[in-house]
Amino acid sequence: MAMYRKLGKSSAQRKALLRNQVTQLLYHGKIVTTEARAKEVRKIAEKIIAMAVREKDNFDEVTVKAKVARKDADGKRVKEVIDGKRRTVYDEVDKTIKKDRPSRLNARRQMLKILYPVTSSETTRKDGKVVTSNKRKDKKKVNLPAKLFDEIAPKYADRNGGYTRIVKLGQRKGDGALQVIIELV
Numbered sequence: 001m002a003m004y005r006k007l008g009k010s011s012a013q014r015k016a017l018l019r020n021q022v023t024q025l026l027y028h029g030k031i032v033t034t035e036a037r038a039k040e041v042r043k044i045a046e047k048i049i050a051m052a053v054r055e056k057d058n059f060d061e062v063t064v065k066a067k068v069a070r071k072d073a074d075g076k077r078v079k080e081v082i083d084g085k086r087r088t089v090y091d092e093v094d095k096t097i098k099k100d101r102p103s104r105l106n107a108r109r110q111m112l113k114i115l116y117p118v119t120s121s122e123t124t125r126k127d128g129k130v131v132t133s134n135k136r137k138d139k140k141k142v143n144l145p146a147k148l149f150d151e152i153a154p155k156y157a158d159r160n161g162g163y164t165r166i167v168k169l170g171q172r173k174g175d176g177a178l179q180v181i182i183e184l185v
Contacts, residue, residue, distance in 0.1 A: 021041045022045050025182060063094050
């Protein structure tokens with residue numbers, strides 16, 4: 001018996017498909033796919049979440065000095081003229097950052113080997129409404145390993161596996177493949 005399903009694809013296509021579906025599952029929380037694909041995605045997603053749960057508290061908090069641009073009431077950078085040129089004014093601030101210990105850093109790198117980079121086009125306005133934009137400047141990178149460590153792993157800290165659920169939807173119209181929803185529990 002095979003150790004994995006081939007899904008009717010070459011190895012490169014299969015790896016790309018599974019990486020994409022795992023990334024989307026962890027970003028959105030659930031996806032709709034076929035049953036065979038969902039079972040393969042589940043294997044990978046469970047390993048990644050288990051790694052995040054194991055390493056979620058494995059960091060040191062360090063205080064560092066950082067230069068931050070001074071901003072006015074409108075949120076624009078304050079400029080002042082020095083030697084005839086307009087230059088941004090910076091303030092020195094103490095910031096507390098999380099510094100990964102070696103095993104957590106390794107876990108983060110293992111996750112990045114599997115997960116694709118995600119860009120979000122959603123922004124929250126001042127009135128609290130979430131809006132989607134197609135402009136290139138509004139898109140920002142999402143740090144998926146940080147989301148795993150900070151949001152997803154604390155939810156599953158007291159669970160021993162079984163982080164995903166597969167719910168059957170029925171057969172697809174075109175080819176009769178069994179459709180399922182795979183979601184985080």
